[in-house]
Amino acid sequence: MNNTTFRKSLLAATIAGAISFPAAVLAQDNQEDGAQEDVERIQVTGSRIKRTDMETASPVEMVSSEEVKASGYTRVEDLMATLPQLETAAQNSFVANGAAGVANLDLRGLGANRTLVLVNGRRLQPGGVYSQAADVNQIPTALIERVEVLTGGGSSVYGSDAVAGVVNFVMKKDMEGFEVSLGTSGYQHDNSNEYMQGLMDDAGYEYPTGGSGIDGKTYTIDVAGGSLFAGGKGSATFYATYRTNDEMLQETRDYSSCALNGAGTVCGGSATAPVPNFFISPYENGAPNFDEEVFWSLTPDSTFVPFSDNVYNYAPINHFMRPNDRYTFGSFVNYDVNDNFRPYLETSYMHDRTEGQIAQSGVFFQNFVFDVDSEIFNDAQRQQFRDQFGADTDQIMAYIGKRNVEGGPRINNLEHNSYRIVAGATGALSGMWEYDVSFQYGSTQSSSVYINDFYVPRMPQVLGASGADACGEGCIPYDVFTYQGVTPEAANALGGTAILTGITTQRIVNGFVTGETDFSMPSSNYNIAAVFGVENREVDFERVADEVYQLGALSGQGGPTNSLIGGFNVSEVFSEINIPVIEDASWANSFVIDLGYRYSDYSTSGGEPSYKFAVDWQVNDDYKLRGTFNRAVRAPNVAELFAEQGLGLWAGVDPCAGDSPDYTAEQCARTGVSSGQYGNVSSNPAGQYNGIFGGNPDLQPELADTVTLGIVGNPLDNFNFSIDYWDIQMEDRIGTIAPELVIRQCAETGDARWCDAITRSPSGDLWRGTQGFVSATNVNLAESRNSGIDANFNWNTEIGGGQLAVSMTGTYYMTKETTTLPGIADPIECAGFINSNCFPQPEWRHSMNFTYSTGDWWTVGAKWRYLGSAEYNETADELIGDGLGSMSYLDLNANFDVTENISVLLGMNNALDREPAIVGDVNSLNGNTLAGYHDALGRYVFGSVTFRF
Structure with missing residues (x-):
């Protein structure tokens, strides 16, 4: 082989689309003098055309099995979160309130449902009862050979969902021998946050101090x-894995031991407190008189006083990290x-169980009518009612806020059982063409069993409300009007359970042929290569809610959870063409054009094409230019299509609530606030309000144009790099219009x-009970543009008799812009900012690896993870300081080959x-932190030992 040819092969093998860990990927046979070179052809994420290297016109980021192991992470989402191209997804192990029990990946911050997840180049099925995105809990980290991340549109190659890109987990399939690894890990932190401890001292709350130990x-x-x-x-490969992790509560860290207010300046709390609070108004002629409403608290002598600071610190009992038990097993046979005729079979199974624990249930300001002469009131209370509302007051309406500290926390038990089978065959049709046909079936059965929440239909009777059945034999009164009058027995009797069960299935039949034609360009010595294929995919989703869920009969659920049954079928034809245009010209060693096209016919929305055009220009032995356009x-x-519309909660503020509303009386009147209510509408201390959410069967597909340009x-010889500009512009984005934005648009216009989307309760609010809400169902409306630059380099050198390898991958975010209401609302820019509309997006973020090895029995490594700063760019969101400061993390690891068969x-x-x-509360994901974005629990220590036989 001449030096030029060798240099080309070395470049292709080492750069590999700007990999983040050095890897040799080109396979060559030893040759005798004069023997013909035999180079293996491989298939790389982003194309089905097999080629002699891993370099394509589309940027592909790679994580090797060595880096996976050195990270020490046992959860795939923790590993992937270290890549700058991925944003913390809505679902991970640090979610408690609203946990779905799954783990999702989110490229470019466009949402997990816009990131396509593959295993060995084929789709992973959706997750569970709450999730339509792939659950990467199904992927065992110990079996990962490498991860390939295509950071650009991939719909023409893989179909729907690849808007932000593709994450392909390539698994180890050709093992020889037997391997057992035993591992353990945990967190350690020194609780010494003076700012948070000061706030808790002011509030009189308890918190931990000093070292946490390993938890x-x-x-x-x-x-x-x-x-x-x-x-x-x-060849046959099998695997089996088991993982269990302990729970962590927010009380284990000082910075999460109280719930901050929206500004992050005070330890807040819930007005649903152990000692109850009440909104009370006279009930006259069948209706409450809210003009005379008072906000009272109960005293130790069972009388009422005006509310002052009787709030509950609900944070400590919440999960900071959920407990989890998971096992997987599977096989790969070729x-x-x-x-x-070369048949293959892949099988996998996962069982996963976790629970999300949040603060106790209670009577969350549900309203009831009471007779003043009822025996549930004492004489002093009756007199207070009549002194406040008039001597002839016979009935009052009370919104009751009482926390169930007597009965313990609410717990959502979440379980997933997933299995996946791929059966297929590949082989030669001729000397130039190969085929690949496969059948794939994946299914996830899941359940949600919510326990220890209060059952609302029992409340009127046990509270003694007017018109309810008397609390007789077998009924235990829930005595909220007597100080500490609620017993554990009464709390347990009021508890309820709700159950969701679900199953999602995905069936895919795929077939394609790939090879070289007999045609070539006049200026090229290489034939045009092509792929032609067909695919049929059917997805069915069924979630069945019991009556308790469907009625919204549990106090702390925020509204009904409905059954969801639906599905769709899509038939597709696709093609790729690789056109070598020229080689060995004065201006190019090679110039290649890639074309791709896919037409998808959906049973729900009809036909839609996707396509790509890519250019790969090898300028000389040392440099190449590349560019792609993807629809x-x-x-x-x-x-999104079939979810039943129903009541739920949204986080934010009601700008017409409080004693100093954001808008004038005239503007708030447009939102339904009367002149008498203006300045008297109560805001929710927890920052949660009612909304009507649900599907829309008339939705159309989202469209995105993705452009990449790179060098x-x-x-x-020991240094390579890549720099790629990327731009993703979307239209017809599916989503809901933020309820707070709806209120503001109404007030202003x-x-x-x-x-018409705003319905206020009789008292003017949007959160007490279920009568006030904002309608926000799915629509095709929003537009967005995300753009930036990815930079990568790999360098190695000899030092001290060993080899030092350094690699870096980083992303500079130029634009992250969303226009929720095109032509009406201004674009929301999130690059470099954090606020109620923007998950933090630093302008620069990188991960840099350092690995040193003498080639002997030990290797050491270090990683520098860096997240740039993000500013608050809205006055209402000026929380602690001016925003998020930059953050650097140092990760260390060492691997020792104790013997030929044992490593540590x-x-x-x-x-x-x-x-x-x-x-503060406005931006917190869990525990006053951006859990999953920042390391939430302190240092993470890990160790494992591996035995090979």
């Missing part, structure tokens, strides 16, 4: 093995009958399409115990 412990067992059979014609498509999923260089891994992530940034 949140995880234990893992990973078993894998494989061998050849049938004289080397076949058998070469002959060159024309990407995402069809609406089952929930790849290998100027030195008076337009009926906004004002030790490590510590966030070795300097950097605390997460503290944010």
